[in-house]
Amino acid sequence: MNEPTLDPGLKAIVSERRQLIGLAYRLIGSLSEAEDVVQETYTRWYALSPAQREAIESPGAWLTTVASRICLDLLGSARARRERYVGEWLPEPLPGHVEWATGRPSAVDPADRITLDESINMAFLVVLESLTPAERVAFVLHDVFRYAFAEVAEIVGRSPAACRQLASSARRRIRATRVVPAPVATQADLVREFKKAWEAKDIQALIGLLDPDVKAASDGGGVVRAALHPFEGSDEVASYLITLAQWTSGLDLVERDVNGLPGLVLEQAGQTVAVFAFHVSGDRIQHIWGMRNPEKLRPWSGA
Numbered sequence: 001m002n003e004p005t006l007d008p009g010l011k012a013i014v015s016e017r018r019q020l021i022g023l024a025y026r027l028i029g030s031l032s033e034a035e036d037v038v039q040e041t042y043t044r045w046y047a048l049s050p051a052q053r054e055a056i057e058s059p060g061a062w063l064t065t066v067a068s069r070i071c072l073d074l075l076g077s078a079r080a081r082r083e084r085y086v087g088e089w090l091p092e093p094l095p096g097h098v099e100w101a102t103g104r105p106s107a108v109d110p111a112d113r114i115t116l117d118e119s120i121n122m123a124f125l126v127v128l129e130s131l132t133p134a135e136r137v138a139f140v141l142h143d144v145f146r147y148a149f150a151e152v153a154e155i156v157g158r159s160p161a162a163c164r165q166l167a168s169s170a171r172r173r174i175r176a177t178r179v180v181p182a183p184v185a186t187q188a189d190l191v192r193e194f195k196k197a198w199e200a201k202d203i204q205a206l207i208g209l210l211d212p213d214v215k216a217a218s219d220g221g222g223v224v225r226a227a228l229h230p231f232e233g234s235d236e237v238a239s240y241l242i243t244l245a246q247w248t249s250g251l252d253l254v255e256r257d258v259n260g261l262p263g264l265v266l267e268q269a270g271q272t273v274a275v276f277a278f279h280v281s282g283d284r285i286q287h288i289w290g291m292r293n294p295e296k297l298r299p300w301s302g303a
Helices: 008-015 017-028 031-047 050-055 059-083 122-128 133-144 149-156 160-177 184-199 203-209 234-248
Strands: 210-219 252-258 261-268 271-281 284-291
Touching (some): 017 031, 031 059, 059 133, 122 133, 122 284, 133 160, 149 160, 184 234, 184 252, 184 284, 203 210
């Protein structure tokens, strides 16, 4: 996205862009849509008259409010779009360690806090998909970005008490499915062993690395071939992976960070054709998400 030409006095407005993209991505799970949200937010800012901009006490808060409201509208329409989506819909994976925004200081018990790092990983983004649009916006703004409920209320157009209830409901649902991940070093070791077993087409080795109740889902978006429904159980997932290995023969499987955690990328002639994210708990892989939809692999071009 090309930035508009700015007056020197508006540099503070430009500095908000990274935080806005980080917020929008967490709210809607798509980098391309997050960039569109931020573009529209800035368009609305520059549509204001100089006097109107001058009257805004906190431009950063204004931008956050507008971006969040756009995301709330998008989340409402996204539900209908995803009902028509071919196969599983998964959040858009991002390369490397994503460093977006610093959040705000909080007096909340660290044990109850969702960190910015955690809020960008695939497991957390998938759980967010189960929330209603209002729950998701209230929860992310308050629990992740540390906005007060009075501020959240201004953004979503509800009372602070209603926003507190929305965030509380979201928190309960997230806690019900949240599993503490293994240390990153452990995850890296397991993903590396998984890669070796997969390349060797060793089904028994794969089964040994997978949780008995492991789940695997892939997203082709109806554009490329992908499983339309998730696989469950170590035997079923391992068998699927062995089948998948037949058509990946000759392609390069490389270790890469995916949304800040160890993952794998499948490349053909240097081009990314699939990205695999993992959730590891204890000493087993509990979830595997495979992204094949080329429209969602745009951030990996040249990454």
